[in-house]
Amino acid sequence: xSADDPKSVALGTEALSKxxxxxxxxxxxxxxxxxxxxRAIIGPNGAGKTTLFNVITxxxxxxxxxxxxxxxxxxxxxxxxxxHLGLARSFQGNELFAExxxxxxxxxxxxxxxxxxxxxxxLGDGRSVRADEARDILARxxxxxxxxxxxxxxxxxxQRRLGIAMAIxxxxxxxxxxxxxxxxxxGESRETVDLVQSLQDDLxxxxxxxxxxxxxxxxxxxxxxxxxxxxxxxxxxxxxxQGDEDVQDAYLGGVREDL
Amino acid sequence: MSQDSTAGLLERVGALRLGxxxxxxxxxxxxxxxxPVISNDLLLGYPQIASSFLIWMIxxxxxxxxxxxxxxxxxxxAMFMGIGAYSVAIALSAFAVPFLIAAPVGIVLSALVxxxxxxxxxxxxEIYFAMLTLAFAKSAHFIANYNPGGLTGGTxxxxxxxxxxxxxxxxxxTYVALGxxxxxxxxxxxxxxxxxxxxxxxxxxxxxxxxxxxxxxxxTLARAMGVNVRRYKVWAFTFAAAFAALGGVLLEINNQGxxxxxxxxxxSGNIIIMAVLGGANYFFGPLAGAFVWMFxxxxxxDFHTLVLPLAEVPLVHVDVSGVLSYWEFFLGLLFVIAVxxxxxxxxxxxxxxxxxxxxxxxRGDGE
Numbered sequence: 001x002s003a004d005d006p007k008s009v010a011l012g013t014e015a016l017s018k019x020x021x022x023x024x025x026x027x028x029x030x031x032x033x034x035x036x037x038x039r040a041i042i043g044p045n046g047a048g049k050t051t052l053f054n055v056i057t058x059x060x061x062x063x064x065x066x067x068x069x070x071x072x073x074x075x076x077x078x079x080x081x082x083x084h085l086g087l088a089r090s091f092q093g094n095e096l097f098a099e100x101x102x103x104x105x106x107x108x109x110x111x112x113x114x115x116x117x118x119x120x121x122x123l124g125d126g127r128s129v130r131a132d133e134a135r136d137i138l139a140r141x142x143x144x145x146x147x148x149x150x151x152x153x154x155x156x157x158x159q160r161r162l163g164i165a166m167a168i169x170x171x172x173x174x175x176x177x178x179x180x181x182x183x184x185x186x187g188e189s190r191e192t193v194d195l196v197q198s199l200q201d202d203l204x205x206x207x208x209x210x211x212x213x214x215x216x217x218x219x220x221x222x223x224x225x226x227x228x229x230x231x232x233x234x235x236x237x238x239x240x241x242q243g244d245e246d247v248q249d250a251y252l253g254g255v256r257e258d259l
Numbered sequence: 260m261s262q263d264s265t266a267g268l269l270e271r272v273g274a275l276r277l278g279x280x281x282x283x284x285x286x287x288x289x290x291x292x293x294x295p296v297i298s299n300d301l302l303l304g305y306p307q308i309a310s311s312f313l314i315w316m317i318x319x320x321x322x323x324x325x326x327x328x329x330x331x332x333x334x335x336x337a338m339f340m341g342i343g344a345y346s347v348a349i350a351l352s353a354f355a356v357p358f359l360i361a362a363p364v365g366i367v368l369s370a371l372v373x374x375x376x377x378x379x380x381x382x383x384x385e386i387y388f389a390m391l392t393l394a395f396a397k398s399a400h401f402i403a404n405y406n407p408g409g410l411t412g413g414t415x416x417x418x419x420x421x422x423x424x425x426x427x428x429x430x431x432x433t434y435v436a437l438g439x440x441x442x443x444x445x446x447x448x449x450x451x452x453x454x455x456x457x458x459x460x461x462x463x464x465x466x467x468x469x470x471x472x473x474x475x476x477x478x479t480l481a482r483a484m485g486v487n488v489r490r491y492k493v494w495a496f497t498f499a500a501a502f503a504a505l506g507g508v509l510l511e512i513n514n515q516g517x518x519x520x521x522x523x524x525x526x527s528g529n530i531i532i533m534a535v536l537g538g539a540n541y542f543f544g545p546l547a548g549a550f551v552w553m554f555x556x557x558x559x560x561d562f563h564t565l566v567l568p569l570a571e572v573p574l575v576h577v578d579v580s581g582v583l584s585y586w587e588f589f590l591g592l593l594f595v596i597a598v599x600x601x602x603x604x605x606x607x608x609x610x611x612x613x614x615x616x617x618x619x620x621x622r623g624d625g626e
Binding site for chain 1: 279461462464465466467468469470472473476477479480481482483484485486487488490491494
């Protein structure tokens, strides 16, 4: 179990909770993710994994608790400011600027990263701002040949990759990936995870990744946090998690298919 | 040269050679050609209405900054045009303020109202935003109708003393007379049209404008990627109102006064229909929509002017002018068809698709 202080790590949460009426979706979650770590978040469906991401990024207001980014309390920082502090995310569903080209999807994010949450940049041709940076990112994730394709016309796998490319374009230090391999076959999943790892190495990222494929989780994670019914069931290295009886029980108790 | 290859050539010249000049050249062409074209006997046959065409194009284009580029559907856009028109009419008639001061004041006032309303409602969901714009527009109409302090003229609006001294009218034509030089009002409007439309074009192509498009496409994603969605919406609303007011101040001179029609919900509705009919996805879409709307209105409402030459042909005896005077019905039908086929493409999108297809075929044949 990690007993790190949430204020001395790249991303920390302290007793973070989210209630929807009487339903406790995230229950007093303490996380301490070290800089450069790849942390997998696993748990059965409905365990609150995506909700946890939503409260960490403030897409949803937490009911109680705190979020720390590099030791700073960012709990009250609005959602749109967090990418500018280095906290980026990708989505479980393919959230895209559907009618824009792949290049423009990434470029407009890169432009925002450079200009801030709001900017009166009324001069010049917007399409040329940060276009080179956006092309570099596309090359990096292997989408160069689709630069001029409308995002809605990409294959599912390429749309997932575009989601990662956009998150990278915010120039993050901490990257939250919500099931980056969902809907992919085994080969494509492996490629995507390799991509995440190479991005992490090259850019020095701290990565939190929600992932269902246990083979991937066990092979790439530095640490694994298991969520069940909104609260942390266990945190540890892949070896520790594999040997944890609570985890065995939670997964074997009727939700085996999620492993 | 066949018709196909002519279209292909036009498309090639237009799309490839002009590049970034496509929009400026297009705007200039509209300003220069609109009046002679509609004055042709086969079309309207008279030029007096041409300035109204350009003014409505500005107004509908300003609305499309909201709907087409930001994804905000306002049911009250006429309010901002009306604020421009009434500001000038009140300044001229009640306070004898010169037009060239009143017009910028009216535009700034409209922008200011939009900014405050935007701050209140821009973050509301789509339907609530639309309903609230409707409510604000209704309030503006009510205030003008109520005639506070005798300023707005109530139901009759303002007409007396609302035309600046340098505007002269004779035989249905309006002239701008300044320091012994007399130019047709149309060319003054055309100049403002080109400058105003170029400013709007710059607005939507700028980094700011590209962010608006991202907001239109996916608000959730834009916010998660660090865009302050609410502020962008507020400023899009503000800029759109300023450009609507620019149209409004021109309309005040054009119509020689301000009336409640300028503030009415029906006018707001017409603006929406013109934008959608023309094609909200395109910068020139609203211009096409305004043109078709106004042209059909004039052409069909005055159909007897065309019936006359036809009547010389002995075969044509059917008097259709009665039916065709229901021009709004036919436009409504056209609108329904356009929305059913493709809600954001409109007439401009359909024509463009046809031209592109022909051009592609010509190119394919050539290679």
